[in-house]
Every structure is written in structure tokens, then in C-alpha cells.
Amino acid sequence: MSTVKSHVEGTTLIMERLFKAPRQLVFEAFSTPAHLEKWWGPAGWETKVYSFDFKPGGIWHYCMTCVDNNQGDFYGMESWGKSTFIEIEPYSRIVYTDAFSDADGHVNPDLPVMTITNEFLDTPEGTLFISRSEFPNEEALQQVVEMGAVEGFTSQLNRLEAIVSQ
DSSP: OOOOEEEEETTEEEEEEEESSOHHHHHHHHHOHHHHHHHOSSTTEEEEEEEEOOSTTOEEEEEEEEOOGGGGGGTTOEEEEEEEEEEEETTTEEEEEEEEEOTTOOBOTTSOOEEEEEEEEEETTEEEEEEEEEOSSHHHHHHHHHTTHHHHHHHHHHHHHHHHTO
């Protein structure tokens, strides 16, 4: 299994992972609601997509729910997210804002909004995925890191690997 490499540059969290799968397949896993529902969210969580308009200006609204009773206090917890797509280059790049929200899509003002740039690059081994999450300041980045963002996203990418490498 490939590992996730992560590091911080200023107010940007950068995560990379090599997938042994074609770039088009990895991109489609990020751009299709049915695919996202199979892997988005850390292990033990299920995701339901409520809206997904994959175009610049389009909205993606979803809810992740912890379904693993071994995760203690997290069991049954819901985590809503709302994203707005900014730029889409098919099979190469997706740029969007990502925010914590409620079920009605109202952004939580107490948690940071980040701008995420996902790149999909061909390599001889498959697809190099690079995700850059830009935060408004270092405190916002630290807040999300302390919430377990690196571990959670690593878990998500492990789930994705299991799907695209079949």
C-alpha cells in the first residue's frame, strides 16, 4: 500500500499519494457522487451526498456519519460539509472551497474555510495525487490539524486505494 506524505508550507497543508490506477479513474472517484459515497470520509464513516453540481460555481453538500460503534464518542456523530467548485480541468485538477456546515448548508463560522487544489498527475506507476489545502492563517490550519485532518484524509485515501486498485 502506498503511503501518504504530508507537510506544511506556510498556511498550506500538502498531502501526496501515489495510486496504482489510471489518472482518469482516480479523477472520476473525486468527481462523481456515487464514487464519493463509497470512500469519502475516514474508515468507520459513511457519506451521503445531498447535492453535487460539478462545475465552476457548483455546490457539493454532504454529510459524513460515524457508523463504527468502536469509535466511542464519535459513534453516531454527523459532520456536514459544503464545498463550492472554483476550477475544474478534467482529469488534471479540481479547485474548490471546503467548509464545515449544517444540514441546511449554512457554513459554520467557528471553523475555518479552506481552498483545496487537487492535482492528478500521470506517473509510470499510476497517478500521483497532490492535495493542497490553503487556510486563511496558521491558527486555522493548526485547528484543523488538531481535529485529525491528516489522519482522517489518510484514512479516506486508503479507502479510495482499495476501490481504484481493483
